[in-house]
Amino acid sequence: MTEQIIFYMLAIAITVFSIMAVTSKLIVRSATYLLFVLLATAGLYMLLDYYFLFAVQVSVYAGGIMVLFIMAIFLTHRPGTEVRTKHGWRIGLSVLLSLAGLLLCGDIILHNAVRLYQFTDAETITMQEMGTAMLGSGKNQYLLSFEMMSVLLLACIVGAILIARKTNGSEKETKETDQ
Amino acid sequence: MLIYSQPLEVTQILDTVDQFLRTHLSPGMVSLSKGILTGLLLLVAYAVIALALIYIERKVAAFFQARLGPNRLGKYGVFQSLADMIKILIKEIIPINKADQLLFFAASFFVIIASLLAFGAIPFGMDLHAIDFNLGVFYLLAVSSLGVIGILLAGWSSNNKYSMIGAMRSGAQFISYELSAGFSLMTIVVLSGTLQFSEIIEGQRYCWNLFNGHLPAVVAFVIYLISGHAETNRGPFDLPEAESELTAGYHTEYSGLQFGFFYLSEYLNMFIVAAVATTMFLGGWMPVQIKGWEAFNQVMWVIPSWAWFIGKVGVMIFLSLWVRWSFPRLRIDLLLNLEWKYLLPINLVNLLVMVIIVLSGFTLTELFPAFFGR
Numbered sequence: 001m002t003e004q005i006i007f008y009m010l011a012i013a014i015t016v017f018s019i020m021a022v023t024s025k026l027i028v029r030s031a032t033y034l035l036f037v038l039l040a041t042a043g044l045y046m047l048l049d050y051y052f053l054f055a056v057q058v059s060v061y062a063g064g065i066m067v068l069f070i071m072a073i074f075l076t077h078r079p080g081t082e083v084r085t086k087h088g089w090r091i092g093l094s095v096l097l098s099l100a101g102l103l104l105c106g107d108i109i110l111h112n113a114v115r116l117y118q119f120t121d122a123e124t125i126t127m128q129e130m131g132t133a134m135l136g137s138g139k140n141q142y143l144l145s146f147e148m149m150s151v152l153l154l155a156c157i158v159g160a161i162l163i164a165r166k167t168n169g170s171e172k173e174t175k176e177t178d179q
Numbered sequence: 180m181l182i183y184s185q186p187l188e189v190t191q192i193l194d195t196v197d198q199f200l201r202t203h204l205s206p207g208m209v210s211l212s213k214g215i216l217t218g219l220l221l222l223v224a225y226a227v228i229a230l231a232l233i234y235i236e237r238k239v240a241a242f243f244q245a246r247l248g249p250n251r252l253g254k255y256g257v258f259q260s261l262a263d264m265i266k267i268l269i270k271e272i273i274p275i276n277k278a279d280q281l282l283f284f285a286a287s288f289f290v291i292i293a294s295l296l297a298f299g300a301i302p303f304g305m306d307l308h309a310i311d312f313n314l315g316v317f318y319l320l321a322v323s324s325l326g327v328i329g330i331l332l333a334g335w336s337s338n339n340k341y342s343m344i345g346a347m348r349s350g351a352q353f354i355s356y357e358l359s360a361g362f363s364l365m366t367i368v369v370l371s372g373t374l375q376f377s378e379i380i381e382g383q384r385y386c387w388n389l390f391n392g393h394l395p396a397v398v399a400f401v402i403y404l405i406s407g408h409a410e411t412n413r414g415p416f417d418l419p420e421a422e423s424e425l426t427a428g429y430h431t432e433y434s435g436l437q438f439g440f441f442y443l444s445e446y447l448n449m450f451i452v453a454a455v456a457t458t459m460f461l462g463g464w465m466p467v468q469i470k471g472w473e474a475f476n477q478v479m480w481v482i483p484s485w486a487w488f489i490g491k492v493g494v495m496i497f498l499s500l501w502v503r504w505s506f507p508r509l510r511i512d513l514l515l516n517l518e519w520k521y522l523l524p525i526n527l528v529n530l531l532v533m534v535i536i537v538l539s540g541f542t543l544t545e546l547f548p549a550f551f552g553r
Contacts, residue, residue: 001207028335032282035328051312055321063324067354070331074347127314127374 006047013040025082027073035066052130187483190306217309221299225447226264232446233260236500243504267442270435275337278432282336287433287440289329294444294451296322301454302376304464304485315376316368319455320361323410326444327353333441334429345428348418348511352409355518356416359406362526366399366533367392367459370542380463385470386551389460391543395533400460402522402529404498407452409514411445414503418511453495457488461495464488470550 014037021033042057137143196216200209234249234257241248249256274280300319302308312318327350334346370392371379379388389396409416412428430441457463464484468476509517536542544551 002211026279028279028282028332032285032332051314051318055314055317059317059321059324062328063321067324067327067331067350070328070335071350074331074335074343127317 003047007044010040010043010047013037014044025084027076027083028070031066031069031073034069035062038062038066050125052125052127185305185480185483187481187486188305189483189485193306221295221309224303225295225298226443228450229443229446230260230264232450232496233263233442235496236446239497239500240504243501264439267439268436272435272437275339275432278338279336282332283432284437286329286333286336287437289332290326290444291329291440293322293324293326293329294447296325297451298447300376301451302380302458302463302488303454304483304488307464307485308377311375311377314374316364316374316379316459320357320364323448323451324357326448327357330429333433337429337432339432341426342429342431345431349412349429351511352412352416352418352514355515356406356409356522359402359518359522359526360410362523362530363399363403363406364455364459366395366526366530369530369533369537370396372537376458376463380458380465383462383465385468386543387460387462391551392533392536393543395529395536396460398525398529399533400456402526403456403460404495406518406522407456408499408502409518411448411452413445413449413499415506415509416514417503418508418514449496449499450492453492453499454488456495457491461491463491470552 017033017036017040021030021037024030024033038057038061042054042062045051045054045057133141134146135141135143197213200212204212237259238248238255249259252258252262275283297319299309300312300315300322302311330349330353331346334342334344334349337343367379367388368374370388371382373379373382382388383391389400392399408414430438433441464487466476466479466482466484466487468479540546
């Protein structure tokens, strides 16, 4: 009963804020609504007793990615002004595309929900199990993909440094303009 | 292990409340009313601790600056922060012209909710723990990272360039130092082998983590204190709100209770950092105990666990205030250099050293199980 009430509250919050995130004309506000959606999703994980995913959702999406989004929005040209929709046909196209996406996802969920339910009859997953699953090389363990991921992230960092690094010429210029 | 008599613990009161609720309500209502009671208690504790901290801060600041501090209202001015609270409650909330009202309003809530969520996860004493996740430390790091969004939104939605610069500085500072704080806590997680606060505290029964992990633990402790201090925007790291150049930084435009939210959360974040440092490094609420000295241990247990917690946290807070009033403010580039060029590399090496020490059994509990073993 209590869980159902909380679920409906979260579900309503997710739906309303997703719609508001898309329809809002102010980009900072839509970022904030998106943040609310992500937080409510974290609440759903909490409701499922899947605390690890809850903490990951909050720290990675809400704490990390949204901060990046907001910082990036601040860097854009006049984030406070309202965005005007110019092309009517684009709205129709995006409605069609999102409906198609909804149908596809709905179909997948409908046919796999029963199977998924059978997978998750285990007890609450502890941090230790999570750690051994992530860093083990046996069956159902993910050391290889974990390492691949870290190599990918390392490549991203190197790329970011390469882009951000000043070449000698431009460094002089910025120094002059600073003074 | 002997059962110690603990006359001043709150366990009995909690049990009585639990029994009372169980006899009078249905099981669903019991959990609901328990949730509401816990929430109310946490909110009250939040406000009371903030008021106490504001008074302590002003007194300690006065002490460091060789003046008297608040001394008119009540003996030694103890009611000063209460009066300030009433003043802030009845002040008008001024809407800012051409500001984004919704985000302006929401930002202050973001900041206080993030700190309240983190506050709820702290073990205040034996059985005085609202929720004991098996990933307590991770949860704390996750929810405390939400506060920076509130600060960024506050700075932007105020439509004021001082607020904006303050918010950007604060964002950069918070994100940078959060890394260090996280890594230093992870060092201790490696040492304790768990993320759960109750198990971390239980593991420090005879030997605090600070001593158990000797060299890397002390390094992690120092780094955590520095980065925790920086995360709360205080002391030498308070350049987001540097008065001389940015008036009050990201909360310049706020007034009344909304400003009060920022003010409260700043003080409570200091408390949270001190409490986490206490729990991770100094044994949390666990009384000082020496293996084999049963009489001594008995005497130590007579002092209730919450008093131990308050005492240890008080020392950490005094340290924080001491630092705040002793060092001059850093420049923003020096501040970011300190984090990215010094603290973070030291931290990564330190984590590795800790792993080697734990794996090769060089912790104090492994070396001297007769004195420090569980």
